[in-house]
Amino acid sequence: MVPFKRKELRQHFRKLRNQLDKEQQNIVAQAALQTCLQTTELSKLKTVACYLANDGELDPSAIIEYCWQHNIQVVLPVLDPNNSGHLVFVEYQANSQMQINTYGIAEPAITQYNQVPLQNIDLVFTPLVAFDQQGNRLGMGGGYYDRTLAPIKRNNLNTQLIGLAHNCQQANKLPTDGWDIPLHGIVTPKQFFKID
Numbered sequence: 001m002v003p004f005k006r007k008e009l010r011q012h013f014r015k016l017r018n019q020l021d022k023e024q025q026n027i028v029a030q031a032a033l034q035t036c037l038q039t040t041e042l043s044k045l046k047t048v049a050c051y052l053a054n055d056g057e058l059d060p061s062a063i064i065e066y067c068w069q070h071n072i073q074v075v076l077p078v079l080d081p082n083n084s085g086h087l088v089f090v091e092y093q094a095n096s097q098m099q100i101n102t103y104g105i106a107e108p109a110i111t112q113y114n115q116v117p118l119q120n121i122d123l124v125f126t127p128l129v130a131f132d133q134q135g136n137r138l139g140m141g142g143g144y145y146d147r148t149l150a151p152i153k154r155n156n157l158n159t160q161l162i163g164l165a166h167n168c169q170q171a172n173k174l175p176t177d178g179w180d181i182p183l184h185g186i187v188t189p190k191q192f193f194k195i196d
């Protein structure tokens with residue numbers, strides 16, 4: 001059964017990605033920035049969505065620092081208080097006021113002015129539990145990214161969708177569902193997987 005299989009896959013790959021210690025995490029975070037600079041148009045973009053690492057995820061903090069230094073706006077996912085199961089993207093600056101969400105992940109506090117609509121985001125770096133070479137993504141199981149990113153497919157938005165992952169998060173072939181939004185590419189510390 002597919003749901004059972006997804007659960008097992010999640011357990012397996014979450015365990016793998018939690019095996020790196022802090023020093024190794026810092027090294028691969030820098031390597032992932034280098035992969036990004038070599039294989040994406042990062043330096044030319046205006047607005048990029050990242051996330052704050054949780055549960056052994058590849059840490060995007062070097063990418064965030066790079067963006068801040070090059071005047072690229074950074075936004076982070078925030079659980080939408082008005083639309084359960086969805087995310088909104090909120091501007092993230094070094095001095096942003098932060099709060100902790102129900103999963104224990106820090107997110108910028110929403111104000112009247114700091115939400116950025118999906119169509120204004122050039123590239124979304126998604127966290128993931130596992131990926132495959134077809135661009136399928138297994139997340140934490142909340143369906144948040146699938147729901148929030150559905151307009152990319154539905155409305156043909158130009159937003160690039162790139163997964164960030166450790167190399168050990170690569171799966172042979174992941175189960176898929178109708179609502180899955182395939183990735184355009186996956187950045188790992190070692191290489192870039194471009195999905196056609």
Ligand SMILES: Nc1nc2c(c(=O)[nH]1)N(C=O)[C@@H](CNc1ccc(C(=O)N[C@@H](CCC(=O)O)C(=O)O)cc1)CN2
Pocket residue numbers: 010051052053054057077078079087103105127128139140141142143144145
């Ligand atoms: N860094 C980061 N931020 C993110 C996400 C993410 O995956 N990573 N999200 C991506 O959607 C959203 C939050 N979604 C999450 C959904 C579930 C759990 C979680 O930890 N759930 C269970 C485990 C469930 C299971 O194993 O089946 C737990 O509490 O342990 C965490 C975040 C928004 N922000």
Ligand SMILES: Nc1ncnc2c1ncn2[C@@H]1O[C@H](COP(=O)(O)OP(=O)(O)OP(=O)(O)O)[C@@H](O)[C@H]1O
Pocket residue numbers: 006137138139140141142143144145146147150177179180
């Ligand atoms: N576009 C959608 N519309 C309605 N329900 C959805 C949609 N996308 C996902 N879901 C629901 O969310 C549940 C979890 O989806 P899935 O296992 O694909 O999450 P995930 O991609 O692993 O998690 P996340 O995106 O939060 O990292 C599914 O069982 C499904 O019921």
